[in-house]
Amino acid sequence: MLPDQQLLRIPGPSPIPPSVQRAMSQPIIGHRGQETKELLQRIKPRLKPLFGTTQDVFIITGSGTSGLETAVVNTAHPGDDVLVIVTGAFGDRFVKIAQAYEIKVHRYDVEWGTAVNPEGIKEYLKKHPEIKVVFSTYCETSTGVLNPVQELAHVVHQNSDALVVVDGVSCVGAVKTKMDEWGVDVLVTGSQKALMLPPGLTFVAASERAWKVIEDNKRPRFYLDLKKYRDNLEKDSTPFTPAVSLLFGLEQVLKLLDEEGLDQVYSRHHLMMEMTRAAFQALDVPLLTSDKAASPTVTAIKLLNSQSEQLRKVIKKEFGLSVAGGQAHMKGEIFRIGHMGYCSPADVLQIISTIEIGLKKIGQPIDLGSGTRAAQEIYLSQEVK
Amino acid sequence: MLPDQQLLRIPGPSPIPPSVQRAMSQPIIGHRGQETKELLQRIKPRLKPLFGTTQDVFIITGSGTSGLETAVVNTAHPGDDVLVIVTGAFGDRFVKIAQAYEIKVHRYDVEWGTAVNPEGIKEYLKKHPEIKVVFSTYCETSTGVLNPVQELAHVVHQNSDALVVVDGVSCVGAVKTKMDEWGVDVLVTGSQKALMLPPGLTFVAASERAWKVIEDNKRPRFYLDLKKYRDNLEKDSTPFTPAVSLLFGLEQVLKLLDEEGLDQVYSRHHLMMEMTRAAFQALDVPLLTSDKAASPTVTAIKLLNSQSEQLRKVIKKEFGLSVAGGQAHMKGEIFRIGHMGYCSPADVLQIISTIEIGLKKIGQPIDLGSGTRAAQEIYLSQEVK
Incomplete structure (x- = not known):
């Protein structure tokens, strides 16, 4: 090596482009000064197309989980019934956050490697009109599944009054995302995936429908209170010290x-997904997900004889190449390429x-070959x- | 792209490792201060193994050509007869430098893509006892030829009193180099090839035999006067402002x-050469050099129908991949991979x-594939x- x-x-985290690395090495400026205000003014309108929204996209200094927690504590009132679609480890993350806040969680498990079928959610909501919020991942990082968020949001709104909250951490910026058009109420992403930054920022936007719930929500919250971010962003500012670099x-x-x-960014990711999938199909090494359920950002591959960890060690040692292993019960069974x-x-x-x-x-x-x-x-x- | x-x-130039980039971004220090003195003390002993010498290796701020010129003006007295072995564009560079100084150049041309045969040099020196210096490239960058410097130096010393001056710019640090053992009298390299730095430094070492000539040499010279570098390096200094970063x-x-x-560095380069050569042989795309004459640092490939420039444009556009074209009469005929x-x-x-x-x-x-x-x-x- x-x-x-x-x-x-x-x-x-994904690699940082050299020009981004250089930009981050600029001398730190005061976060309450005019320069930061102008920086936020320039950034603000340019985040919206990534989310497919006319709403403001708030920048919270924190990891992706803080963004997910922001979504939970702002939308779910104490004692609310919520539905969490669990297609992998990050669906499970929503469950754990909601449980920490004593929210009544209805857990909807889908086999790992499979996308959620919106029809199932339709049936569930019909039986459970008490559901106030439906949580789903868009790309499930642990399996490389891309859930059909557009259809899901449609089904939820057709069959209930629940909000649709989506974890887009590992795909927003790489995959077409139309928050407004699809009816997604809260969308979250992070800095360290398709957005080519180090970890440290999370991004959250909310629909008008979501804002009504957020404003009414009396749950105690401080750092993750979206209202604070909204009030500050109107003045091109942040409520707390942002990660300036x-x-x-x-x-x-x-x-x-x-x-x-x-x-073109979306096409490139789609192409990279297709190249990766075609390669392992040609090698006769099975993919975890079907073509239909596959995410353009991450591909999970199954290995015979649970040799994934062995493979990861070899390619790390020989080439310095890091790919991820499986999480939870998939540890040793799969490896995942970002x-x-x-x-x-x-690079692919x-x-x-x-x-x-x-x-x-x-x-x-x-x-x-x-x-x-x-x-x-x-x-x-x-x-x- | x-x-x-x-x-x-x-x-x-070749890519810069991230840790080297970071090292270069340290704040500049004064070149006459204790810190630079200590930096040079740390560097000094570690350059010698790259050259395979116990002699000091001088660091001159300048591009590779300034190193070649240093070799010429320090070793060749005005009016001297010198032999320049030309296996490509960089052998030709030695000719042009020597001619600029009104040195009498005997030009020994070898077909581009072929290494010099030391036997031919032996015959030439026998007929021309007036030759005072023999100049040769080690790796000829323009063709990817690695000249047999060890055999060449042996033949020169067996058959004449001439000095052996070697341009090792595109291979020292990647290819076994035993300056003392082989009898190379002056060896030159540059920063931007195997040494993984930006262009801007050239390195020169001279044997005891060469130093006798250099000391006797009355040719006017100032910036490229090796005696100045020697006198300063004894005090862990440089005669002129060095490129501190x-x-x-x-x-x-x-x-x-x-x-x-x-x-391991040498083995890696040898492996990369073999991988590259095997690839084009398998593709049935002809290599310019024979296996025996091939350099571990650069491979030249011939393309049917003079399509080299077309290929270079396509891979630059599609992948941002830059390879070099041919120089002089080989333009359009070959492309060269560093x-x-x-x-x-x-990476290969x-x-x-x-x-x-x-x-x-x-x-x-x-x-x-x-x-x-x-x-x-x-x-x-x-x-x-």
Whole structure:
């Protein structure tokens, strides 16, 4: 392994583009000064297209979990019944947060690797009109599933008065997201995934329908009180000290996304997903998710004989390549490749060609180079379109 | 192409490791202060193993050409007869420098892509006892040839009193180099190739035999006068303002080379050369050099129908991948991949798999993935050894 070379391909944190790294190394400025105010003014309108909303997107200094907690404590009143769709470890995170606040959780489990079927939610809501909020992940990082948020929100609103709260941490900025059009009431994301920043910022937006609930909500809250963020953002400010260097980086990230164009960013992620999936299909190494349920940002792969941890060790040692293992009961059964943010088709080819070597080294019966070739073919076919 | 992604794989400048970039961003210090003195003290002994010498290695602030000029003006007296072995554009550089100083140049041309045969030099020196200095490149960057410097130096010393001056710019630090043992009298290298730094420093060492000539040499010279560098290095100083930030980077580079171990660094470069060569052989795309003449740092590849420039445009546009074209009469005929310095086998796989796509896009009749597979097989076979 080459000293100083890290190929970070876990599903977040993702690598930082050099220009973002440079932007973040600017000298810190005072967070109550005119410069920060102007920085927030420049950032504010540019976050909205990522969420697909005309609402303000609030920047909270904290990790993704603080964003999820913000969604919970602002929308769910004490004693409320809520439905949490659990398609993996991050659905489970919503359950744990809600339980910590003594909210009555209805847990709707879906087999890991499978997306939620909105029809099931429709039936559930019909039987449980007491549900006030439905929580779902968009991309479930632990399995690489992309849940059908558009259909889900539609079904919820057709069959109940519940709010729809979505964890978009590992995909907003990489996958088409139309919060307003789809009827998502609260959407959360984080800085360290498709947004190409270090961890440290979480982003939350709320619909008008959600704001009515938030305003009425008497639950005690302080740092995560969305009303404070709204009141401050009107004055181009934040209620608490923001992570200023991350804001410098965020502005540069938004410039890079503008430069590439959001549609092209989404196409690139879709292409990288297809290249990755075609590669493992060609290698005859099974994917955890179906094509229909697959996320453009992360792919989970199953390995025979629970060799995932062995593979991860080999490719880390040989190439400095980090991919993630499985979480909870999937530990050892799968490995997960993050192909999001600062990641290109050329990087995907590097990931695949090095993993092929790793698979060979641990004795998996693969045909060297065939995965790379399949990914190359996908690249070439997409270009022709 | 992903904005902000540059895959720099020309034969220098080469990419900078992140820790070196960080080291270079330290605040500048005064070049006459104690801190710079201590920095030079730490660097001084660690450059010697790269050159394979017990002599001091002088650091001159300048590009590689200033190092070559240093070698010329210090060793060749006005009116001297010198022999320049020209195996490519950088042999030619020695000719031009010597001619600028009205030195009598005997030019010994070797077909581009071929290494010099020391036997031919033996014959030439026998017929021309007036030759005072023999100049040769070690790695000829323009063709990817590694000249047999050890045999060459042996033949020169067996058959004449001439000094042997070697341009090691594009390989010292990546290829075994034994200046003392081989009888090389002056060896030059640069910062921006195997040494993983930006351009801006050149390194020169001279043998005791060379020092006698240098001391006797009355040729007017100032900035490039090696005696000044020697007198100052004894006091852990430099005669003129050094590029301080590059010295910070150099210390970190030397740490990285120590961490990996020089033998492992050489093996890695050899492996990357073999992977690259095997890939193009499998693709049936001809290499410019024979296996015996090949350099571990740069590989030149010939393309049918002079499509090199077309290929370079495509891979730059699609992947941000820069490889070099041909120089002089080889322009359009070849392209050159730099695989040196901060470059790993994983990077070579990325280079090959993306170039395969490029070759397909320009209509070359290749079998996608077969080059990658051949490189993977080389990687796996080397590991078993």
